[in-house]
Amino acid sequence: MVFWKKLFTSAGSITPDAVSDLDGEVLTVTNNTTTSETEIVFSTDRDIDLYELEDLCDRVGWARRPLRKVKKAIQHSFLVVSMWEVKAGRRVLIGFARATSDHAFNATIWDVVVDPKYQNRGLGKAMMQFTIQNLRNVDISNITLFADPQVVEFYRRLGFMVDPEGIKGMFWYPS
Numbered sequence: 001m002v003f004w005k006k007l008f009t010s011a012g013s014i015t016p017d018a019v020s021d022l023d024g025e026v027l028t029v030t031n032n033t034t035t036s037e038t039e040i041v042f043s044t045d046r047d048i049d050l051y052e053l054e055d056l057c058d059r060v061g062w063a064r065r066p067l068r069k070v071k072k073a074i075q076h077s078f079l080v081v082s083m084w085e086v087k088a089g090r091r092v093l094i095g096f097a098r099a100t101s102d103h104a105f106n107a108t109i110w111d112v113v114v115d116p117k118y119q120n121r122g123l124g125k126a127m128m129q130f131t132i133q134n135l136r137n138v139d140i141s142n143i144t145l146f147a148d149p150q151v152v153e154f155y156r157r158l159g160f161m162v163d164p165e166g167i168k169g170m171f172w173y174p175s
Contacts, residue, residue, distance in 0.1 A: 039086040040094075040123060042130045046080045052093045059115050074098060078107060081131045083114070083123065094118045095127045099135060099143075107135050109145040128158050 050067045057064075074080055083095030094115040101107035109131060114124040135143055146169075147155050152162065 037087070040126075041084045041086055041091070042127060043082050043084065044080060044134065045082070046074055046077075048074065048080070048082055048093070048096070053096060056093050056096060056113055056115060059117075060113050062113065073110075076100070077110075078103065079131065079134055081127060081134070083127050085118070095123060097127060097131050099131065101135070101140060105140070106142045106144070107140045109143065112145070124154065125158065128155075132158075 050070055053070065054064065054067065077098040078101035079099040081095075081097045082093060084091045085094050095113065095118070097109055097112040099107045099109045109128075112124070112128070114127065132143060145155065145160065147160075156162070
């Protein structure tokens, strides 16, 4: 509970209603500052409309990827996290992340995206904490990710380190 109190301390604070685990339940945070109730819901349900996800990726300026490959990536992911705004019974996808894993020691987080309209409100941090919590709940101890230079500081504030042991990643791409 301390995490949530620290995370949302400004006007328009968000408070949690429930905590989740990897079983696909949801974590709901409610914005109590407006007259119309708005909820932010985190889910581990893999049933995501690919067109909604594509629209979200468009809003952050990501290059389009073939939907059949996106679907396959989601199906083969160890964990899928989505973040939704629910207002007046309507839900809109505003965040997404997924992780692959060896199911024992390691996981890599991929495709972290938050709608620009919802950035700088602590929601990306909350989604990452939710993702990490779910990985730790199944005893994954080594969590990695790849970050564009403009978001390295965001991940650093979440506890990620750049090359913690001087290890340099290597990549192979087709010619």
